[in-house]
Amino acid sequence: MASTSRASAKPQQILVLDPPTDLMFKGPFTAVVTRHLKLHNPSARKVFFKVKSTSPSCYCVRPNTGIVRPGCAVTVSIMLQPFSYDPSREVKHKFMVQTVFAPSNTLNLEAVWKKANPEELMDSKLRCLFEVPRDSDKQGEGQRPSKPAPPNNSASSTCLKQSRTTPLSVFLLVTGVFIGFFLGKFIW
Numbered sequence: 576m577a578s579t580s581r582a583s584a585k586p587q588q589i590l591v592l593d594p595p596t597d598l599m600f601k602g603p604f605t606a607v608v609t610r611h612l613k614l615h616n617p618s619a620r621k622v623f624f625k626v627k628s629t630s631p632s633c634y635c636v637r638p639n640t641g642i643v644r645p646g647c648a649v650t651v652s653i654m655l656q657p658f659s660y661d662p663s664r665e666v667k668h669k670f671m672v673q674t675v676f677a678p679s680n681t682l683n684l685e686a687v688w689k690k691a692n693p694e695e696l697m698d699s700k701l702r703c704l705f706e707v708p709r710d711s712d713k714q715g716e717g718q719r720p721s722k723p724a725p726p727n728n729s730a731s732s733t734c735l736k737q738s739r740t741t742p743l744s745v746f747l748l749v750t751g752v753f754i755g756f757f758l759g760k761f762i763w
């Protein structure tokens with residue numbers, strides 16, 4: 576007797592996301608860059624949401640969990656932290672908006688997520704795109720946006736590289752330590 580496996584399809588995302596698939600971050604990336612993600616609930620039921628990232632140390636998301644009441648919308652702020660962007664390296668950051676219908680008997684987000692049946696979870700994925708302004712855009716002369724950087728296929732995250740150490744700064748640091756050491760010897 577052949578066994579049959581029941582492959583249950585994941586339910587389709589109930590929330591309408593704006594933007595629906597891509598989050599475009601425009602540089603320069605020397606300061607926090609904020610994008611807004613609007614979550615609209617067209618259903619007649621409350622929906623709990625959770626926003627997750629493949630690069631959580633690079634972003635601040637507020638609110639990252641919550642409730643979207645029927646017919647309402649919630650705006651989520653996604654703040655990319657400053658980092659040294661290298662257009663020659665691809666950056667592959669993604670977000671997932673995970674949702675579940677809220678049970679009628681509770682508003683406790685933590686309890687609902689702990690008890691959530693994986694087959695009832697809905698999710699949407701968004702990829703992050705990065706746009707670097709051209710030199711003429713920095714001066715306010717250009718009107719056309721530059722081409723966005725393609726998504727990254729590497730596992731490393733460039734946002735963790737906040738600054739680079741130059742040979743001059745290393746030389747100055749070492750020189751300062753030696754001068755301080757020798758002055759300390761002669762003063763005592």
